[in-house]
Amino acid sequence: MNYSTLVLGIIFIPVIGAFCLPWVAKFSGRLRNILSFVFILSSFILSLKLIPFVLSGKTILIQQPFALGLNFTLLADNLAVFMACISSLISAVIVLYSFSYVSHYENQNEYYCMVTLFLGSMMGLVFSANLILMYIFWEITAITSWRLIGFFRDKPYVLKADKAFLVTVFGSLIMLIGFISIYQQTGSFDLPVIKEVLKTQGNISNLVVALILVGILSKSATLPFHTWLPDAGVAPSPVTALLHAAVLVKIGVYVYARIFIVNITPDVLWHTLLPLIAGLSAIVSAGAALIETDLKRIIAYSTISQIGFIFFGLAIGNEIAVLGALLFILMHGLAKAGLFLCAGIVEQNTKTKDITKLGGLISTMPFTAIAFLACAFSVMGIPPFGGFFSKYLVFSGALASGRLWVVLIFLIGAFLTIIYLFRVFNMVFLGKVNVAGKEASPVMVASVVSLALLSLAAGFLIYYPYKFAQGAVGQMLGVIK
């Protein structure tokens, strides 16, 4: 098969497939579920197929010019394929979990359609090399996540969904202004062209960088645009896992890497400013996670905090730090998705999310408890779990760039991470049994356990993700290996 076809397949199988799902559901709900899983899995498998090709250092460029610079430009390089693999893998596990989780709710058609469409547009975003194309996919993810967060139709839930939508779209509209300014300056929305033009023409202004950053920070839920994320915890757990942990919040991070590391070099100012914003975000949200009592809100705050680490690594911008940040995307995605899915099991079986009312669940749901703990260890960065390597590399890269003081801020963030995750684990799974709950259905347990095992495997077999990420970093920074 042609590699360009592969790329198109990765994007359009789920995008087009998504709209077939409600129609399929007329015949069989089960078939719809399986098809949704198959579409997402096929994206994953096709992404895997691209790995050998991109690892050899080649890239795939698909171009279809349109008027006004609105070209249909796709680029598959190491970074894109890396991101595509992670997002589709985690989404596949999450959809598997949903089979059981959403089975007793209404609006399942909408759910599966939106999840599949979400993943498809995510894939589109990952591969697009045109700013406007990127923007379009970006907004599709916003719309789908709006519907997904508002899955339950009660008024407060819908309001939270609106909030998430409004905040992220507010950000992306501002970002759009930034994109248009780039077009004014360079005459193109195509990133490869922009890169070439800027080489001769000098840099883009700080104002434009700031405009784009507003979009990125709001999508990736970083201070001061982060509050929609904990609020979006009202969504069903697989959705929160998908949006908060694995995929949606990584969009901003990914776009930062795509625009500001690969193609445009922002002013040095941002190398100092952005780590500070990220550091503040990491500490503030970690601190908030220590006081919150709602299980999902805590994990959501934890996501904000960890996203800070990823931004930190990317903003430092040297080889080791970016490598660490990419691995962080992977490790955090796996572990955090696991945490959210465990939270979903707890929530569904005990009918409460308030950790002060929970306790002692390890005796009735041992697998969930162990999976939760394993994922928590990975987020804390304890070897042999994968999270260790990413955290270590980010720190190591930051030290290599001589930013000792910012590192100390993040060190506090890392301290707090250990404390709040243990607080949650102890209050939910250990101690006295307050609300009885039983273990969830096998497919749900299997998904959380597999995420925990993946986190562990990512640590033991760090060689493979490391090599892959290293290839990506080499390409991104133009370092020839």
Place this chain on the structure above:
Amino acid sequence: MIAKALLLTIIIPLFSGVIMFFLPEKLRRIKESLLVFSSLASLLLAIFLFQQKLTFTLPWISPGLELSFRLYQFSSFMLLATAFFGFFIALYSVVFMRGRNFLSQFYGYFLLAIAFSNGVFLSDNLLVLFFFWEAFLLLLFGMIAVGNKEAFKTATKAFIIVGITDLCMMLGIALTGHLSGTMAISRMNLPLNNGVTNLAFILLMIGAISKGGAMPFHSWIPDAATDAPLPFMSFVPAALEKLLGIYFLTRISLDMFQMTTKSGVSILLMTVGAITIILAVLMALIQKDYKRLLSYHAVSQVGYMILGIGTAVPAGIVGGLFHMINNALYKSGLFLSAGSVEKQVGTTNLEKLGGLAKKMPVTFTCFLITAVAISGVWPFNGFFSKELVYEGAIERGWIFYFIAVLGSFFTAASFLKLGHAAFLGKLSPENAKTKEACFSMLIPMIVIALVCLIFGVFNQLPLNHLIQPILGIRLAGHNFSGFPASIWMVVVTFAVLFLAVANHLFGVKIKGSGLHALDHIRYAPFMAKIYDLAEKRFFDPYNWGLGIVNIISRISLGIDKAVNWLSDGLSVWLANGLSLGIRRLHTGNYSIYLAWSLVGMLVIFGVLVIL
């Protein structure tokens, strides 16, 4: 071939540990034999590898980050010590743990602990070392958590304290790797000449002394003494963690950094050591529980090692290392005796014990030997290592020597109290039927007590063959074996021990019982207040830390709420205000709309004209 044997020291306990988790609870015999035989295999391997020099490298992450292992003098010694304690404590646990829950888990963690410590001792790459080092943290949590019902709280405390210090260490590793341009430990040798290298040293040091259990990272140990299963105390905080912590401390101060008597960090280490010695032993004095009392000594003794190594003079370093192995011996021996009492009597509360010497003569004898060893009585091993530490300390300042000797006074005093309260005095009627512990629990205690004696009487044996070769050329003709060089220091030591006995007799005379022999110190005018606060855990650094964290998180939540108001409050208010304003303009009056349109047209014309 031999190089592969190196890997076996990690792989054998690792695999048998993992298998252990999957064995059903019913197969008790099989689990017990697996534990004993794989720890025996580790011991045999360690003996086989002893004094060999090997390196072994496997590819891992990337060039520069390889799984590189190096066996040399120091690591082979540590391997042997780990395997020694591993085997004998395993033998002991098999009987001790019978009838308890979570056997698979405990035994599994036990074996993994051997595997990971061997990994630490063998790694020649800083990141690999840290990988094993932190994996050990998971075991710590697991091993404490399988204790009694409330043990998980202590386990969490231990995990948080050690986890946080390990993060510091991780940063230190990244910094050291960056500064020296390599991750290979054997190729590092940084001078401590500027702020950054000192910071790197301190970060690594935090990891090392926290693993060793020094202040202020100690406070989980006394809690674990009451909550965790006893073999854990005897194996991990008493032996393995000291070995790990002091091993790493020695590596950083001797090999990875060039610490000299002029380095600031040397003063820092000595201060930490001295404070740990004195504060922990003062807490040990007032304990009324056998295990808790021992646990404070487990903290206090590590102070001597840190003080010794911190002096950066040969006598001190040799003394510190010698003290490390001695302490591991008598401290685990002491904990085993506590376990024997716990198993046979059912309690370790000193108020309910007494007069056990007649009922448990072997346990008593072992206790006696290890207790005099820890008190530093000639000719037991503790005497010789303490004298060496004193010798190093006095070279650096009399204050350190003074504190160390004072610490010895209190150590001796508290062991007199412990021995008196537990084994002498009146036997309570409930304990009248107590029997001696069974054979396989006695064997480890006897062996350990014997080694304490041998390492004292024939101290050339460990000093010349185990410890002094580690320092190699640094020692330059010194030989510290045999009787201490300085006679007046020996005299002081004897005088101090004599004072401790006198103090004990005095205490017994006024209070009438061994348990309350130290009450005159406990309730001394000024001390009473301090002790009251200490018993309320006012001085627990962990609580202080949590207090600070609490403040940080409250501020954070405040910021979070404020930011949230921007989106939930301010923007809603603005939108409402704006729409209200615009609604006012739309009155439905055509003439006003017409006027607006005219104004708009004029503006457009105006703009066009100006342009």
